[in-house]
Amino acid sequence: MPDNILAAMPFVWLVLVVIAAAVEAATTQLVSIWFAVGGIAAVIAAALGGDLFVQGGVFLAVTVLTLVLTRPLVKKITKFKKTETNADRYVGKPGIVTEEINNTTGHGQVKVFGSIWTARSEGDTVIPAGENVIVKRIEGVKLIVDKQ
DSSP: OOHHHHHHHHHHHHHHHHHHHHHHHHSSSOSSHHHHHHHHHHHHHHHTTOOHHHHHHHHHHHHHHHHHHHHHHHHHHHOOOOOOOGGGGGTTOEEEEEEEEETTTTEEEEEETTEEEEEEETTSOOBOTTOEEEEEEEETTEEEEEEO
8 A cells, every 4th residue: 555545544434523523513412423533542542553454443333333332321311301292182083073074175174172273184084074084193183093
């Protein structure tokens, strides 16, 4: 391998570290910190005179090792608990269509637990008024329902 390529490798690894750190700073979850750590190890290997294969091996080994050792801890720390709302109580419950549900025209209402909700059908089927339905999920302020 030409000496000029080996002489440039510490800078290549530093660029990789900076890119990984920038990606990490731009995201809300830890996604590239392991590459930055591996890049730092590769910079050290390059500074100590390791050839390109040694540098690449050090980068790969340190990246994988830090990923394996820290990922379970990171997942535990960054895990967000879903906050249940009182609207969730409607999911899985029966209702009655008070205004024909037609996804094409964007119309439809359902009464569930005495409350009137805007509704859409799950399968894009038209559901006439008076039909019994079951609430499948909530998307925004609309119930997604299906025939019972």
